Amino acid sequence: MITALVGNPNTGKTSLFNHLTGSYEYVGNWSGVTVEKKVGRLKEIKGDLIDLPGVYSLYPFSKDESVVIQFFLNEKFENIINIVDASQLERNLQLTVQLLEFGSPVVIGLNMIDVAERRGIHIDSNILSQKLGLPVVPITARNGRGCHELTQQLTSLPDQEDKDPNIPYGDVIEKGIAKIIELIRDEDVQLPVRWLALQVLDGNPDARSYIEQWVDKDRLKPVIDSVEGEVKATTSFPSASRLLFEKRRIWIDQIIQESMKTQEGQKKNWTERIDKIVTNRWLGIPIFLAFMYLMFTVTFDWIGTPLSDWLDAFISGPLSSWIDEGLKAVGATSFIQALVTDGIVAGVGGVLVFVPQIFVLFLFISFLEDSGYMARAALVMDRVLEKVGLNGKAFIPMVIGFGCNVPGIMAARTIEQPKERLLTVLLTPLMSCSARLSIYALFVGAFFHKHQAIIVFSLYVMGIVVALVLAKIFSKVLMKNQPSMFVIELPPYRVPHALTLWRSTWDKGKGFVRKAGTFIFGGSVAIWLLSYFGPGGIAVDLDHSFLAIIGGWFVPILAPLGFGMWQAGAALITGFLAKEVVVSTMGIIYHTPDSTALQGLLSHYFTPLSAYSFLVFVLLYIPCVATVAAIRNESGSWKWTVFSIVYALAIAYLLSLIVYYGGKLILGI
Structure with a gap:
């Protein structure tokens, strides 16, 4: 039946x-x-x-x-x-x-x-x-x-x-x-x-x-x-x-x-009373921004970072020691030992340490969804989105994109108008996904320890603002305007059930963990091999490896942005596979799964200004390969897919350039 x-x-x-x-x-x-x-x-x-x-x-x-x-x-x-x-x-x-x-x-x-x-x-x-x-x-x-x-x-x-x-x-x-x-x-x-x-x-x-x-x-x-x-x-x-x-x-x-x-x-029920405040013409957007800031404060300052530090200590300490002892006990060769410790543990472990922060973020988003607030946020944002050629329904895929851009892009199917649906598909990759969060956590811990929530909050807001500006430009220049239709259900407010929250959080976060065991594992092995081999043979000096050569091709291009080093170029290239691999690459390059130690090493190569410029570039540059495939599938066009890659790269370069030189001007450097 x-x-x-x-x-x-x-x-x-x-x-x-x-x-x-x-x-x-x-x-x-x-x-x-x-x-x-x-x-x-x-x-x-x-x-x-x-x-x-x-x-x-x-x-x-x-x-x-x-x-x-x-x-x-x-x-x-x-x-x-x-x-x-x-x-x-x-x-x-x-x-x-x-x-x-x-x-x-x-x-x-x-x-x-x-x-x-x-x-x-x-x-x-x-x-x-x-x-x-x-x-x-x-x-x-x-x-x-x-x-x-x-x-x-x-x-x-x-x-x-x-x-x-x-x-x-x-x-x-x-x-x-x-x-x-x-x-x-x-x-x-x-x-x-x-x-x-x-x-x-x-x-x-x-x-x-x-x-x-x-x-x-x-x-x-x-x-x-x-x-x-x-x-x-x-x-x-x-x-x-x-x-x-x-x-x-x-x-x-x-x-x-x-x-x-x-x-x-x-x-008058509580739903109507609360709606008078949270959907207010003047208070709605400030309240939404306040919720976002609270979300990042909880994630980085209150709960997420302490949990990540504990996991980091475990992976870089006892777990790494147990793995080393186990490899020696079974008589593993020096090549296998280096592959496992410097490649797999440093690469995969360097990403896994940020799982607590990502799950705390997803827990907060799940709470906002299940409580009924997220639909109100879409209603509030409709007033802004309508002015740039979208409507409130486009906000939902973008919020989903905070978890992962792929389901966010797929969620654009709920939008009735073809123009608004395509715009949403093209702009959702600008939303800062959970994979980027691991990169943010690495850099803000190194350079902005006292202001982690503010820095990450600024990046998320920047992604939204850039998307709104580009929506206005694209809707006027590239796509013919069509009448908009916005219908959304406003459910009553509810106290979320603990089991429902856990299920929703796990549903969002499991993809990140799964990628650590598959995509990031395979990428870490490939990246380590590129760092181990070079034109001179095997076990070469890192600066003469194939990875350094590939990363070096992009040094002249990245130098004006403040991070003209082959390590940054190599990490950004591998980030096309999955954004988490940027962290894996850094861990492999600097031979450590310990995020605290890695943050200390990064401080020798980046300044706070160049680090922020790097984060802006990571936020906006080309989507990962899975997101590119989703854009192709949902748009049905290679033309729009290539366009999404090209415009993202151009915007990332331009804004990073502005951030770096604008920052130097303000700081008098």
């Missing part, structure tokens, strides 16, 4: 998926967090559950929403779980109506009853079930309450093919439905033809393309045009789509009147 899990964004759909299947998928508080369908095995009964992206209707406004209609058009499944937000019943039932018209058995999971009751909304699930003609099970998706009853309903769902809601759409729509059905009557269409006809008249382009497999568009278009013309001529509605929406709304209102009671004069 295959069951589709469908619902509006922010209804708790993915939390329900986790409880029903026992697996974990990333949970957020904005539209479209589930970019592609996820499949899990139901725990209590035999069958698969498919978690589809959150949508308001079956009309594909974005690539994300197109996943849902394509699933209905092309995939086989037996029944549907429709999760509904009890506090937003009228809006949620618009999707429910379209699911009922499809004809597959449906069970409703009525979620957020507690939120509804706090707002003075009381729903009688039995009456709602009777009026809709399908089972309605009250649930609490966050803690799993009611999930057992919901699962049991799947085993006894009645056939609902004869339970079409029979909404009175009017003669014009019914005639149009009949004509479309007539066109495909003799074809082997495996879908409910009335539902398909309704989707076509609703303007659904994917449904229309589906029918055009059998019916020539020259035969279908006149039917659609005729219905549109009659709707405009005989009704007060501007289009068939609007008529369908209003007729469904009237039908829904009748059901709500009988199944829902609202108490007037309820106290």
